[in-house]
Amino acid sequence: MLLAALLGAGGIAVGCGAEAASPGGSAVVARVGEGAVTLNEVSEAFADLVVRGGLDASPEALDAVVQSLVHRRLLIEGAYADGIEQTDDYRAALALAETKALLDRYTAHALRDELQVTEADEREAFVMMNTTYDARHLYARDRETAERLRQRLLAGETFEALAAETFADSALAASGGRLGAFGHDEMDPAFEAAAFRLPIGEVSEPVRTATGYSVIRVDARASNPLLTEDDFARKRHQIRRYVAKRKRTEGRFRLSREVRDDLAPRFTDAFDRLVAFATGVAPNLDAEALAEWRRQPLVRFDSDALGGVWTVADVEDRAASMTERQRAAVQDAATLRDFIEGLLVREELAARAEAEGLGGPAIRESVQRQMDEWVFSEAKRRLRLDVAIPDDSLRAHFSAHPDAYVVPERVRAREILVATRAEADALRRQLADGADFEALAHGHSLRPGAATAGGDLGAVTRAQLGRLGGAVFDATPGSLVGPVEVAGRYVLVERGETLPPRPMTFAEARPLVREALDAPFAQRRLAAAVVGLRDRFPVRVDRDALAPLLSARL
Incomplete structure (x- = not known):
């Protein structure tokens, strides 16, 4: 993490x-x-x-x-x-709930006119909930990249070609971004709304979702032709509540994006250094240097209420109050940037809510609802930790489903990761002239551990290689793939021998077997817990x- x-x-x-x-x-x-x-x-x-x-x-x-x-x-x-x-976990969750309650209250106040539910909203939702789609998309983190992808599509390039270079997910890369059939509430609300209105076969403008931007093409769309006014009338009350809830959620996302744009966060050089420390690229500092670095500005922004600047220490302190799941979602520079921007937006909205005097009983009730939901999730999590699956049950499931537990085709591979295309091109020329791959990886690769492993990735699957999977698996043994740009850096991969699929041993399959049986055994544990709790309450x-x-x- x-x-x-x-x-x-x-x-x-x-x-x-x-x-x-x-x-x-x-x-x-x-x-x-x-x-x-x-x-x-x-x-x-x-x-x-x-x-x-x-x-x-x-x-x-x-x-x-x-x-x-x-x-x-x-x-x-x-x-x-x-x-x-x-x-401590409860206290941390409570602090977050109090902030979120203020945000929800401010959202309802700021967007009160937009949150009204009309009959037209209800009828559109009724049709949408009875509509299925077959669509493709290309994903980008920012609008500019998404627009470039759209223009390339309009110029004649295919989803298949662009998906191969866009998606880290090997399945989407191989399928040309095809999502297959999906229905109501299975996608981001903005994505679904665009798919509902987009003419069949037309390429959309970049659609902003909760995680970035998508360029969409709907290949097929079908609505239930047997819908009647009676069907609508029977479900209208539930549809109205559902639409109201969805409008609140969409409004909160939209307001958060607007506030983020108002804040206009600008990250300093300390951010790049933070990422370098976290990924092992830069050595750790001694205590004195670390204390000085923690006082350095990390991000500047436009807000009188929040002071206009956060130091490294400011962000550390705020990160400490987040839940473990929120911290675990931060895996790279991009998600760390999003995380910090999210903290900024949350505190700015809370400050605006307090300035509007939006506290009171409604806030307390919202906090209690959120904490009940957190306690419920935590209680279920603790029950799952207590689930014991007998070894004979694991072995019986493994024996009954041999086709489900197979080691897929793999290749041996070695990798060199560098910061620039020029450096990658220079290393490729050296390798073509007979330079030793292990020595170059030892001396140049940014990948943590490359110095001791010589860039050796071991035997890897197509999925583990992400969007490099197709190129590496299609290459001949002994050949070099790349340079390929991955998250702003450049990769060279030496393709080794192919290892064909084989049945897993029970030891290899055990974690997967446990995962398959975890849900049914956890459900039994949950049912038993409920019976016991009825005796207490x-x-x-x-x-x-x-x-x-x-x-x-x-």
Whole structure:
């Protein structure tokens, strides 16, 4: 991790007359110990099930949602009772939740007119949720690169050719960026909206998504021809809630991008040095030099509220408060830059919210909802850690599915990674003149460990090589591939012998077998935990409180 450098089972007892309202002003559907499942929670989960799952808004589906939320609340109550609030992870998550609650409140305030749901919104969403697509795309991190890809397509180059040089994902590189068939809510909302409106066969303008930009071509699109007004009417209540939630999410992303543009962050030379330290390219500093470096400006930006500059130490301190999963997502210079920009946007939005006086009870309720969700996820994670899969079950699954556990075709390869094309070209000429590959890798490669391994990658699969996979596997043994630009650097790869596919040994397959069995065994563990928690926390459900949802579907 780059940031390391900076730092359901069981029944439900049915009762009557549950308390009239929760702290959030929503009727209580179920009491679970001291906790509650509210009508708002049920309504939102029911809308997701109906709209995203494509199910009918039936009483049976509603009962299933209630049962699922009761089980969720049992896990939450159990975790609170066992002291999860006293952990450092909880405190870190709480700090993030408080900031996010302010951001959500500010988003609702700043975009209140845009967040209104119209009948036209509902009808469009109804058609979209019954539409499937077959599309291709090319991905770029910035709009300028995406526009260059679009112009090359318009000039006659193919998706197949450009995907091979664009995607690190070998499957997308080999398929010409083809995504195959996908339906509603399976892609980024902006991507899906563009695919819904784009004429068949036309190349889109660059579409901004949560992770970058896509240039899209829809090859086929089909909508259910049997949709009726009755179908729409039966699901309208759930569709409306779903559209409102999606508008809030899209609005938050859009506002975040606008604030990022307002901040106009400019990274200093200290950023490149930070990346060099984290990747092992630069040696570590002694204590005195490190203390001085931590005081250096890392990023400058346009904000009076935040002071206009963060030092290396400022970013370190903020990174320490993030969750482990957020830190783990930072793998390279680009994701580190995105991470720091995200921290800036979050603090700027929080400052604007406080300036508008947007605190109060709504913020506290939002924080509590977020923390309940975090506690639920953490409780499930802890249960998964406790899952023990017997060795005989692992071996039985391995024996029953031999075709699933095969070592794919591999090639032996050696690599030299350098900073510039000129250096890569010079090294290629030396290799052509008979220079020793291992010696050149030892002396020039930027890859951590190259000095001791001589650039040897060992036996690698096509997928492990990313977008280099096709070129390396298609080359003849003993030949040299490259230079190829990868993430701003240049790679030379010497292609070695081919190792054909072979069956895995049980030892090799064991992690994969465990992964295959983890979900069903974890589900059993979860079901057993829910049964045990019912003995600790009484459950009472008020079915009368569900009447508004049942009447809304009529």
